[in-house]
Each structure stands twice: as structure tokens, then as C-alpha cells.
Amino acid sequence: MSLKNKVHVGASNDGEPAHAQQFASPAAPPSQLTLSVESPGMIEELQELWRFRELLLTMVHRELRVRYKNSFLGILWSFVSPLVTTVVMWLVFSVFMNNGIHNYSAYYLAAFLPFAFLQQSTLDASQSVLSALPIVKKVYFPRELLPLSVVISNFIHLLLGFVVLFAYLLVVYIRFPGSFPIQPTVIYLPLLLIITLTFATGMALLSCALNTFYEDVKYLVTVGMYLMLFCCPIMYFVEMVANSKINREPYFWVYKLYNLNPFAALCIAFRKTILAPTPVLGRDGIRYAAIPLDWNYVLAAGLISVATLVLGYSTFNRLKWRFVERP
Amino acid sequence: MSQEIAVQVVGLKKDFILSNQAIGSLKTLLVWWKRRSVKKIQVLKDISFEIKKGECVAVMGRNGAGKSTLLSLLARVYRPTAGSVKVTGRVAPLLELGAGFHPDLTGAENVYYNAVILGLTRKQVKERFDKIVAFSELGDHIWAPVRSYSSGMIARLGFSVAIHVDADVLIVDEVLSVGDFEFAEKCLNHIREFKARGGTILLVSHHAESVRAFADRAIWIQHGEIRMIGTPDEVIPAYREMSESDLGKGQ
Numbered sequence: 001m002s003l004k005n006k007v008h009v010g011a012s013n014d015g016e017p018a019h020a021q022q023f024a025s026p027a028a029p030p031s032q033l034t035l036s037v038e039s040p041g042m043i044e045e046l047q048e049l050w051r052f053r054e055l056l057l058t059m060v061h062r063e064l065r066v067r068y069k070n071s072f073l074g075i076l077w078s079f080v081s082p083l084v085t086t087v088v089m090w091l092v093f094s095v096f097m098n099n100g101i102h103n104y105s106a107y108y109l110a111a112f113l114p115f116a117f118l119q120q121s122t123l124d125a126s127q128s129v130l131s132a133l134p135i136v137k138k139v140y141f142p143r144e145l146l147p148l149s150v151v152i153s154n155f156i157h158l159l160l161g162f163v164v165l166f167a168y169l170l171v172v173y174i175r176f177p178g179s180f181p182i183q184p185t186v187i188y189l190p191l192l193l194i195i196t197l198t199f200a201t202g203m204a205l206l207s208c209a210l211n212t213f214y215e216d217v218k219y220l221v222t223v224g225m226y227l228m229l230f231c232c233p234i235m236y237f238v239e240m241v242a243n244s245k246i247n248r249e250p251y252f253w254v255y256k257l258y259n260l261n262p263f264a265a266l267c268i269a270f271r272k273t274i275l276a277p278t279p280v281l282g283r284d285g286i287r288y289a290a291i292p293l294d295w296n297y298v299l300a301a302g303l304i305s306v307a308t309l310v311l312g313y314s315t316f317n318r319l320k321w322r323f324v325e326r327p
Numbered sequence: 328m329s330q331e332i333a334v335q336v337v338g339l340k341k342d343f344i345l346s347n348q349a350i351g352s353l354k355t356l357l358v359w360w361k362r363r364s365v366k367k368i369q370v371l372k373d374i375s376f377e378i379k380k381g382e383c384v385a386v387m388g389r390n391g392a393g394k395s396t397l398l399s400l401l402a403r404v405y406r407p408t409a410g411s412v413k414v415t416g417r418v419a420p421l422l423e424l425g426a427g428f429h430p431d432l433t434g435a436e437n438v439y440y441n442a443v444i445l446g447l448t449r450k451q452v453k454e455r456f457d458k459i460v461a462f463s464e465l466g467d468h469i470w471a472p473v474r475s476y477s478s479g480m481i482a483r484l485g486f487s488v489a490i491h492v493d494a495d496v497l498i499v500d501e502v503l504s505v506g507d508f509e510f511a512e513k514c515l516n517h518i519r520e521f522k523a524r525g526g527t528i529l530l531v532s533h534h535a536e537s538v539r540a541f542a543d544r545a546i547w548i549q550h551g552e553i554r555m556i557g558t559p560d561e562v563i564p565a566y567r568e569m570s571e572s573d574l575g576k577g578q
Contacts, residue, residue: 054443054448054449055443055444057449058439058440058443058449059440062429062432062436062440065432065436066429066431066432132427134427135427135444136404137399137404138402138404138420138427139402139404139420139427139444139445140402140403140404140418141444321405321406324399324404324405325343325344325405
């Protein structure tokens with residue numbers, strides 16, 4: 001009813017002075033755009049990106065809308081997946097395998113959520129330019145907005161996942177009051193999230209730029225991420241790596257190498273900053289003492305993340321003008 | 328009309344890599360590494376012209392002459408191989424209308440998305456939303472997903488968004504045949520008004536009549552080079568003569 005009214009009013013105004021006013025209004029300052037052969041530097045590229053921040057927000061919003069567009073539960077699906085994971089992990093690890101760790105699901109989620117974010121945003125980003133190719137071929141906007149919006153919308157899902165984790169921990173605490181399950185070191189969580197976001201953005205830009213030319217990249221990423229899941233302490237504990245047979249004196253290089261992998265280092269850091277250290281049941285029924293978090297490896301992961309971002313962004317900027325010319 | 332320059336094109340060149348084996352897998356990359364003799368085609372060779380603010384310029388030429396490449400370069404989709412393109416103000420390309428619509432989102436959501444891509448803020452879109460919908464004549468359909476639209480409806484909505492974004496330069500590529508006759512007439516009127524207000528228009532058309540009706544000048548492009556620049560009355564007869572003689576040769 002009201003809409004029809006609006007349409008009618010609009011139609012009667014159409015093409016009359018209202019329009020003239022619209023064009024005269026200084027809605028946008030006249031910008032001068034020069035396009036030449038020289039590539040702009042990274043600072044100019046970042047300024048250009050900032051000019052389009054409004055579009056980035058709109059794209060993130062759209063990304064979130066599209067994902068659950070045709071589903072009944074909508075955004076609730078973001079909560080469902082970690083919830084179901086919690087239940088299944090409890091069943092598998094605490095009941096079937098009986099690994100002796102109290103509320104294993106929390107340990108699983110704390111490491112799995114950031115990993116799943118890295119995995120999903122890299123995979124989604126790799127397709128982002130290709131799926132938007134019709135509009136990329138018609139209109140100018142900084143192409144990096146496409147992978148960036150994918151990363152940001154996945155990051156929002158990561159935050160929702162952590163909400164589920166903390167809610168679960170509170171429920172456990174209320175049902176079995178004892179020691180509070182959340183560590184005070186949880187204040188470092190924002191720092192870890194920033195490192196993870198940096199790493200994810202770098203990976204997303206890199207995989208997007210390469211996959212737009214060579215679609216093999218997304219299969220490589222899929223397989224690589226699947227294998228990476230097992231190279232991270234998600235379904236087991238890093239203490240098992242430290243005490244494994246091949247991690248020998250004098251250098252313990254297996255353990256060191258394992259920790260230099262930013263995926264693994266981040267999983268370890270999330271788990272150890274949020275949750276209480278827990279002894280792990282190892283080979284021959286020996287209990288391994290929990291190893292405290294080594295911040296040097298977090299620092300290394302941070303440096304690798306920044307390097308990945310710089311590499312990803314410069315690769316993307318070097319290739320982005322050729323996306324449309326892709327034969 | 329002021330004499331400011333809206334579009335300045337200097338020594339513009341554009342090459343494309345011609346590849347019969349699509350680059351699309353790592354294998355082709357490796358093969359390509361071995362023999363780097365890549366075939367290039369020069370689509371535009373050294374094009375220079377200026378368009379003053381408020382002018383309407385028609386670009387004419389046969390298929391494959393490089394018209395679309397030129398317009399895409401002005402819309403900043405491609406980067407030139409050599410030379411430069413300078414555009415003052417916002418460009419709204421009316422090329423393949425509605426190409427950027429997402430089928431699963433409603434028309435309204437797509438209006439927001441597309442208008443922001445063309446440079447409006449979300450606040451501005453909100454203010455203009457009713458006008459955009461009214462112009463498109465979609466009515467209640469605007470709340471339905473775009474996948475349920477007919478091609479005419481998509482084109483109408485695409486056109487409506489593109490003309491409501493306060494562009495300074497409109498790039499029109501044979502899209503004046505949007506929807507039915509009445510709507511096409513409405514679009515033409517709008518383009519006339521846009522021009523009367525001092526907007527700059529770049530028009531690609533094969534229709535001698537619409538070129539005569541709109542354009543102040545015509546640029547004839549042949550084989551990636553400017554063959555002739557002048558008033559429509561100078562260029563059209565020469566262009567016609569040329570294509571007729573070509574046809575004669577063909578037979």
C-alpha cells in the first residue's frame with residue numbers, strides 16, 4: 001500500500017526539477033582520475049582502498065546476506081556449526097576414546113575455530129574475483145575489496161564461533177563449579193585475533209590473485225588446508241609432538257619446526273591463552289605435563305603473517321589489472 | 328557551456344595477449360614458460376582526443392575496431408599499454424546493464440550494492456531509493472529476488488541505478504533499446520536532460536540517426552586508429568561510404 005504511494009509520488013516527480021537539483025548537488029567532490037602505465041605505490045593503493053571503504057562495508061553486508069539467503073535459520077547457522085561440533089567432539093574424544101581430558105570440546109573448538117577461519121577465508125577468497133567477473137569487467141573499483149570482504153565476513157563468523165565457545169565454557173562452569181575454565185590470559189585474545197586476521201588477509205589476497213589465473217590453485221589450497229588440519233594441534237595436543245620419539249635431543253628440531261608453522265603456532269596460542277593447561281595422556285599411559293605457551297613462536301607467527309600480507313597485497317596489486325584480460 | 332576538459336586521452340595504446348590455449352591451469356603456465364612467444368594483438372594504436380565538459384561524442388566503427396576497448400579503458404576496467412586516460416568526475420558506464428546483479432538478492436538489495444559500486448554512499452542511496460525504483464517502473468517487484476526478473480526488468484533497473492548516481496560522464500554502449508518503446512523514450516529523454524545540464528556523454532552507436540540526434544562530434548575508429556574526427560555531418564557520410572565500399576569488395 002505505502003509502497004505504491006511512494007512509487008506514484010516518485011513517478012510524478014520524475015525528470016522534473018528534483019533531478020536537476022540532484023545533479024547539481026555536490027554529493028561527490030569532482031575527482032580527477034588519471035590512468036597511466038605506471039603502477040601506483042602501495043601507499044597510493046591503500047589511499048584508494050580507504051576511499052572505497054563504504055563499498056567494502058556494503059560488500060561485507062552483502063556477503064553475509066548471500067551466504068544464508070535461501071536458508072531458514074539464516075545467521076543462526078553460524079552458531080549451529082560450532083554447537084554441533086561441540087557435541088560430536090565430546091562424544092568422540094571424551095566418551096568413545098576416553099582420553100581423560102575434561103571438556104575436550106572446548107580444547108578442540110579453541111584451536112579449530114581460528115583454523116577453520118583461515119581455511120574458509122582462503123578458499124572463499126580464491127573464488128571471489130572469478131565469481132564477480134561480470135561486474136569486474138564493467139566497472140572500476142579496487143579489486144582487492146572482493147577478497148577483503150570475504151575475509152571480513154568470515155572473521156565475523158569466527159567471532160560468533162568464539163561466542164559459542166565462551167557460552168559453552170560458562171555452562172560447563174555452572175554445571176560443574178570448580179576452577180573457572182577461562183584463563184586470565186584470555187586478555188591476549190584480541191592480539192591473537194589480529195595476527196590471525198593479518199595472516200588470513202595475506203593468504204586470501206595471494207590465493208585470490210593466483211587462482212584468478214590458474215584455477216589449480218584452489219584445488220591445491222583445498223588439499224593443503226586439509227592436510228594442514230592434521231599438522232596443527234587440533235585433534236591432539238602439542239605435548240604429544242614434544243614427547244614424540246622423533247623429537248630428540250639435543251636440538252628438539254621437530255618441535256621447533258612444528259611451532260614455526262604459523263597455523264600450528266596460532267592454534268597452540270589460542271588454546272593456551274583461553275583454557276587451563278591440562279596434562280595429556282600419552283604413549284604407554286604416561287601423562288605429559290602441559291607445556292606453557294612460548295610467546296616467541298607467537299611473535300614468529302606474527303612476523304610471518306605480516307610478511308604474508310605484504311607479499312599477498314603486492315602480488316595482488318601486480319596482477320589485478322590483468323584479471324579482466326584473462327583469456 | 329564551459330570549456331573545461333572532461334576526458335583527455337593521450338597516445339593511448341592497448342595490447343591484448345592472444346591465446347588460443349586459455350591460461351587457466353598451471354600446466355599452461357609451465358608450457359608458457361618454455362616458449363614465451365606470446366602473440367599480441369594491438370587493439371588500440373595511439374589514440375588521442377579530448378572531450379570538453381558538456382559535450383556528447385559518438386564513437387563509431389565496425390565490430391572489432393576497438394570501440395568497446397576504448398570505453399572500457401575510460402571506465403577504468405583496463406590499464407593502458409601506453410599513453411594515459413584522464414577523466415574529471417565520476418564515470419557511470421551504461422554497459423551491459425545489470426551485469427553486476429546478484430540473482431539471489433532482491434532488486435532493492437542489488438540497487439544498494441550497485442549504486443555503492445558506482446560511487447554513492449549508502450546514505451545517498453537511501454535518499455534516492457524511491458526515485459530509482461520509480462524510474463525503473465518495477466513497483467512491488469523490487470522486493471523479489473532478481474532471479475525472478477525478466478531481462479527487460481533487469482535492464483530497466485540497471486539503467487535506473489546508473490543514471491541516479493550523479494555521474495559527470497556517461498558511457499552509453501548501444502543500450503538505448505532498453506525495455507519497450509516507452510521506456511526507451513524515457514531513457515532518451517533522461518539522457519537529453521543530462522546533456523542539457525552539462526553532463527558529458529560518450530556514445531557508441533551504429534545508428535546514424537541517434538548519432539545525429541545526440542552527438543556534437545563523432546569519432547570514427549578503424550583498426551584501432553582514429554580515422555576521422557568531426558561533426559556527425561562530416562563523419563557519417565564518410566563512414567557510410569567506406570562501409571558500403573567494403574561491402575562491395577566483399578561481394
